[in-house]
Amino acid sequence: MKTLTFLLAIMLFCITCFAQQNDNIFSSFERAKLHPLTFDKPAIDFFEGALLGNGAMGAVVTTRPDGIMIYFGHNNVWDIRLAEDNKEALGTFEYVFNKVKAIPDTLRLLTDDPWYSKYSKMAAENYRKPYPRPFPCGSVLLGFDRRNAEMLGHKLDISNGLCEVYLLTNEKEKITLQIFTDMLQDKLWMQLVDKNGKLCESIFDRVKVMPDPSTPKEFPQYTTQEDLEKGLIAFRQVMPYQEPEDYNLEKGHHNDKAFSLTVQFNSSLEKTNRIDWNGNLQEMALMEGSFVNKNNFIGCILLTEGLNSKVPKMSAVDNLPSQSALKKSFENGTKIWKEYWNKSGVSLSDSFLERTWYHNLYFFNCAVKKGVSTPGLFANWSFNDIGTAWHGDYHMNYNTQQPFWLPFSTNHLEKNLSYVELIEFLMDVSQKWAKEYYNLPGAYFPHSAYPVDMTMNPYPVPHWGWEIFETPWAVQGLWWHYLYSKDIDFLRDRAYFPIKAAVEFLVAYMKRPEARGEQWKDNNYHVFPAIPPELYALRPGFKYNYDCTMDLTLTKFIFKAFRNATTDLGIQDEEKDLLADIEDILNNFPDYPTAITPDNKEVLVSVPEEHSQVVYNVPNALATVFPGEDYGLHSDQETMNLLKNTFSNRQNEGGNDIVFYNLQAARIGLLDLERFKRQINYSLMPNGTASDRVMQVHGRYRDQTNYGFMDRMGVWFENFALPVVINECLMQSYNGTIRLFPNWPLDKDAEFHNLRAVGAFLVSASLKDSKVSEIEIFSEAGSTLKLVLPWENCTMKNSKGKTILKSKLVKISTQKGETLKFEAK
Structure with a gap:
């Protein structure tokens, strides 16, 4: 019978042969294979373990000298209880605005005012509850006797998600436990093989299934199931819909959810006992068993989740786990992984950056899948209090958006559908808040949100x-x-309505009497009140609370997007009134705020009246570059000088900048790749993910701050966007013009294929010996191609033949489905 090891060798041989037949193609699947995640000793900590996942279910495989512990989580499994108290006491925006306006601007902080202090505490009461939050789905331990085997370490093959745990028997034989997640079902498979890849005698003497220790005492008691003859152990947990004071433990609620974790092996189980440390006989407890059959070892772990009424009360068993079922699952999963990898790829002479690219694309695929809940701050990996900071929720001031900067240039638009589904889910509560709190049309998206019912x-x-x-x-x-x-x-069908709703709110907000008039001493429409991200909060006298750079640049971005959307949809006449309001505002729009540095240079800042030496958390000063995309390499020289001055002057405290800050730098061609690599290395966790780590003081942090205090909060989903920084060094297209290698050293070889550009172009190019060789661009939609060529003269080949081009900036009409190739003449 063919084993996973043998199958993998055959597949890799075929891939290598194919690649050798065509020198212009490299396989991303093959490149990913070159970057395994390895650990050469027991990985006892959650953050040392191998991360597995299928986009819905997540698993962390940790090892210890006497066993293997696997922790389970799922994007859909949350403590769904929600507090929505104080609705009436919150009042409306107008009520709170007038109260704040009356507070003397001589106060140091708004919370120094008794009314506001009391109000803000009341408004935060719901968020201070420990729920909602991601809910861990339990863990499974496979134990062995250290007299029989020694734990050596593990290796995770990111090309196909196969984790191999290495053990050494007393006979000095190396054996391997192979573990992987099914990519179509929420299952985890495992088998124990010898050095030849054949099933071997099992060294495991017990299995133990454990519900998460953080399970609230007020939850219904989990139920258990044991069918020792069929090698099955399971538990089932109900997730209450209501808060404890409202919930009836006996009757439950029709919106309750539940999950079950079922472990099954190809061996029957039995209860055994041992003498404990005190000399007393200790019998195996519930959800623990010993293996009867030691001839071989195959196991399967199934996670089932959904409405309580839909999750079966008992686990049904049709067939014992078999090698044929395991093999089929692995083959299907390998095909899915191969399709994923070969959508795009990079081959870089800088092995660290190439490894960063592939590792984070791997993590991203493990964490995201359309049709299940969009990952929160810490995705689908959790245990105990890991993954619960800030409720593990959706923070809409960068955290939620950042990982979804990745799908565009990497050509994984299918992954962005998860984000689209989140925005669609938030539409009801966002429209309701705009209407009832602000008394304005459209939608106001909340600062924080959860994948639960919200009103x-x-x-x-x-x-x-x-x-x-x-x-x-x-x-x-x-x-x-x-x-x-x-x-x-x-x-x-999906983008226009949410965009229009956002525009409607912003137009109405900027056209309020408080946002324009004589008090402003100009004719502009202002964003007021407003708060820069992660800075100042609301201030007495509204100092620093108007025309924030982030507000201005993103408002301008979405106004222009809406205008272009109506044109592309041919509905300008239907939206003429809203379009007229947009034009009026854009024609009377505030300037981006600036300040003068101590060495007399003008720089962008986050908000008017701010001095130039502020230490930011979110990199606000260059928001016009990204996410605003108003400035960049397309800008005039005066603007570029302003951007360069701002870049050299800015300070960021860390925590929220490893992707964001460096992406802005790449967009203007100023990213120091060696420094970028050092920051990644500084932030790396043992499992290969990047944490949010502090970089400096003089912002929120102090000299005695633990610079790694966010490390153990969870696996930071947002930092999986690191590959987009590398992509922007290789190719940019944000304003519709494709630029090649805009922030890549010409003396470092690099090749990429199928990076996606604005206009639905798939771009491939290579840089070798300090020269760009052939460029290949596939036009998916037949858009007009705008491209900055690296040569003065070149030949273009397409379906019509050859064309000589004598300009660096070219504009070419393309046909849907055609490929264009460019070569130096």
């Missing part, structure tokens, strides 16, 4: 809940999806 803004505290820029930022990814796909049906 109000979960975090209505003004000092962060009034971040206006979060509304255009929330829908930006929908417009990008259209720009990079040119899918007019997507624009019409």
